[in-house]
Amino acid sequence: MQDESKHDEDEYRFPEGCVNPYAESLVIQQVLGHADGYPLKQVQRNLDELPPGLIENSIKSLEKVGVVVVKDTRLHMTEPLKRLADLSMVGM
Secondary structure, eight states, X not given: OOOTTOOOGGGGOOOTTOOOHHHHHHHXXXXXXXXXXXXXXXXXXXXXXXXXHHHHHHHHHHHHTTSEEEETTEEEEOHHHHXXXXXXXXXX
C-alpha cells in the first residue's frame, strides 16, 4: 500500500493522457471570465495549495484537448470553452 502521507511532486506526474479532474477544474475556473487571458503566475499564486507540477500538468492536459491555450505568459480560454461558459455549462 502506498504511503498516503507522501505529497511530493512526483506523486502528481501523470502519464500522458491521464488527467486530474479536480486540478483541471480549478485551472478552468481561473481563466473563466477573462477575455484577455489570465497571467500564468497569478494562476500559480491562486492555486498555491496544489503542487506547481500538478498545475503545469493540468494546463498541458487541458491545452492538449483544446480547452485552454497558453500565449506568452497568459492562459486563455479557447472558443469551445468560451461557448460553454456563455451557455452557463461551466460555472465560475
